[in-house]
Amino acid sequence: MALASFVGEAVSTWSLLCGLAALLLMWAASHAAERYCLRPRRLGRALRAQGLSGTAYRFPAGDFAENVRLSQEAQSQPMSPPCHDIVSRVLPHLHHTVMEHGEVCITWFGPIPRVVIAKPELVSQILSNKSGHFDKFTNNRLGELISRGIGSLDGEKWATRRRILNPAFHLEKLKGMLPAFSTCCAEMVGRWESKLCAAGGSHELDVWQEFPDLAGDVISRTAFGSSFEEGRRIFLLQVEQAERVMKAFQYMYIPGYLFLPTENTKRMKVIKREVEGLLRGIIDKRELAMGDDDGGGDLLGLMLQSNRTSGSGQRMSTEDVIEELKLFYFAGMETTAALLTWTLVVLGMHPEWQERAREEVLGVFGSDDTPSFDGLSRLKTASPSSCKNSPVRLSPAIANYIHPNSLPIIQVTMILNEVLRLYPPAVTMNRKTSKETQIGGITYPADVVLEMPIILLHHSPDLWGDDVLEFKPERFAEGISKATKDGQPGFFPFGWGSRICIGQNFTLLEAKMALTMILQQFEWWLSPSYAHAPCTVLTLQPQHGAQIILKSR
Numbered sequence: 001m002a003l004a005s006f007v008g009e010a011v012s013t014w015s016l017l018c019g020l021a022a023l024l025l026m027w028a029a030s031h032a033a034e035r036y037c038l039r040p041r042r043l044g045r046a047l048r049a050q051g052l053s054g055t056a057y058r059f060p061a062g063d064f065a066e067n068v069r070l071s072q073e074a075q076s077q078p079m080s081p082p083c084h085d086i087v088s089r090v091l092p093h094l095h096h097t098v099m100e101h102g103e104v105c106i107t108w109f110g111p112i113p114r115v116v117i118a119k120p121e122l123v124s125q126i127l128s129n130k131s132g133h134f135d136k137f138t139n140n141r142l143g144e145l146i147s148r149g150i151g152s153l154d155g156e157k158w159a160t161r162r163r164i165l166n167p168a169f170h171l172e173k174l175k176g177m178l179p180a181f182s183t184c185c186a187e188m189v190g191r192w193e194s195k196l197c198a199a200g201g202s203h204e205l206d207v208w209q210e211f212p213d214l215a216g217d218v219i220s221r222t223a224f225g226s227s228f229e230e231g232r233r234i235f236l237l238q239v240e241q242a243e244r245v246m247k248a249f250q251y252m253y254i255p256g257y258l259f260l261p262t263e264n265t266k267r268m269k270v271i272k273r274e275v276e277g278l279l280r281g282i283i284d285k286r287e288l289a290m291g292d293d294d295g296g297g298d299l300l301g302l303m304l305q306s307n308r309t310s311g312s313g314q315r316m317s318t319e320d321v322i323e324e325l326k327l328f329y330f331a332g333m334e335t336t337a338a339l340l341t342w343t344l345v346v347l348g349m350h351p352e353w354q355e356r357a358r359e360e361v362l363g364v365f366g367s368d369d370t371p372s373f374d375g376l377s378r379l380k381t382a383s384p385s386s387c388k389n390s391p392v393r394l395s396p397a398i399a400n401y402i403h404p405n406s407l408p409i410i411q412v413t414m415i416l417n418e419v420l421r422l423y424p425p426a427v428t429m430n431r432k433t434s435k436e437t438q439i440g441g442i443t444y445p446a447d448v449v450l451e452m453p454i455i456l457l458h459h460s461p462d463l464w465g466d467d468v469l470e471f472k473p474e475r476f477a478e479g480i481s482k483a484t485k486d487g488q489p490g491f492f493p494f495g496w497g498s499r500i501c502i503g504q505n506f507t508l509l510e511a512k513m514a515l516t517m518i519l520q521q522f523e524w525w526l527s528p529s530y531a532h533a534p535c536t537v538l539t540l541q542p543q544h545g546a547q548i549i550l551k552s553r
Contacts (some may be wrong), residue, residue: 052107062108078531082349088181124489128497137432149327168299208546211337223299238330343422347528414473418494427455463490
């Protein structure tokens with residue numbers, strides 16, 4: 001009897017477990033069917049019913065396979081400089097889809113529909129987000145491996161974080177950072193001069209290897225008050241993390257991919273722990289050093305000080321501070337390094353503009369003076385005579401306003417803007433609808449991803465004219481607002497609206513300082529070994545480096 005009772009209980013338990021397993025499998029199958037079949041078809045029908053066309057959904061990866069194929073094909077061969085028609089190489093699948101289906105069309109990110117929006121008036125409307133219906137779109141599990149900082153926040157949490165961080169980027173704070181900028185740039189220029197002396201006159205230099213060190217040094221000193229060596233390990237790890245995240249991105253449609261023990265996922269988690277440990281050490285040292293002081297005016301000091309003076313709802317946890325440091329190390333370094341790299345590449349392609357910029361710099365600062373904030377802001381010459389052969393055409397209103405003895409030559413600023421137009425660091429931006437909303441006559445359900453190809457807009461002849469693929473800095477002679485054909489918004493290298501990049505002025509001031517000091521001392525041209533091959537690794541980068549031949553001026 002006891003044995004029979006035990007067997008009966010075992011059978012009953014086994015039956016219960018089998019039943020639970022069957023229910024779990026049914027739930028998983030139902031969830032998978034909804035995610036990978038039913039919902040994509042439902043959203044696709046809703047969008048196509050309103051006149052949108054695009055690629056067909058392919059179970060389960062969407063356009064991933066075709067995207068990878070076209071990218072590998074595009075990256076197999078470099079371009080011939082000085083060609084700036086780079087969109088089909090950088091975003092081949094997206095470019096092909098827009099050419100075939102129009103400026104508003106459907107692509108697929110795994111089972112998630114992405115509506116590509118390449119109309120400038122709609123892009124500015126979405127980025128301005130006056131309706132409040134558009135959130136940042138990030139893959140939370142993948143994005144947090146790089147940072148969960150302000151760039152990934154929405155709503156009141158974003159607004160609170162922005163209020164805390166804004167003072168670190170005010171004009172007076174930037175002025176105070178200028179000595180650190182000039183010190184870092186002077187050390188880089190000194191290293192280049194030493195290489196030239198050792199080489200006996202000219203030297204091949206890969207500036208894509210040089211500028212990340214410069215940008216990382218600037219960030220370490222100005223944002224966190226730490227040394228270059230202390231920061232170097234952090235930003236090298238963040239660069240490796242970005243490359244590995246891009247590799248993992250191809251497989252994110254696979255449920256639980258990040259939990260699989262692949263070499264890539266294991267390494268990403270190791271990097272995350274190491275970066276956070278290094279940053280926690282910087283924070284601990286600063287907190288000990290602060291005592292009763294205000295912590296200094298840099299980014300880290302402001303974040304730590306806000307926790308002492310703000311109410312509980314305004315405070316940042318140590319984990320929040322770490323995430324902001326991770327973001328600024330990565331975004332600040334990558335953006336500035338990319339901008340400076342493409343600027344030297346483009347000026348190597350267009351030596352006439354390099355010489356015009358050099359004449360301007362020497363007219364303002366000479367060959368030895370350290371650039372000042374006011375000089376970098378306006379870059380005036382003592383006499384307008386040096387502008388006689390300049391391609392810049394100032395409107396009569398501007399020409400009449402300017403005193404003849406202080407004619408502003410804005411060529412360095414124009415050059416940087418034109419480089420940002422042709423080679424924007426972020427080639428696309430994404431938003432997600434938080435609720436059903438209408439834009440451009442189309443009603444989008446909640447949770448639809450909107451992809452805005454910034455580089456496509458920057459290369460649009462409808463916005464910029466038939467000379468859109470030419471390097472023409474003079475198009476910015478009267479400022480950004482008048483650079484496009486009809487004066488409509490079409491220049492988005494740092495975003496738009498209230499969420500425009502908080503560090504854009506920091507990046508531009510650093511780039512002006514570096515470019516000015518390089519022009520004072522050197523001239524350069526592209527090396528025969530340079531291969532023009534822009535590609536995207538989160539930011540727009542030279543696939544095979546950026547080799548130039550450097551010579552003392």
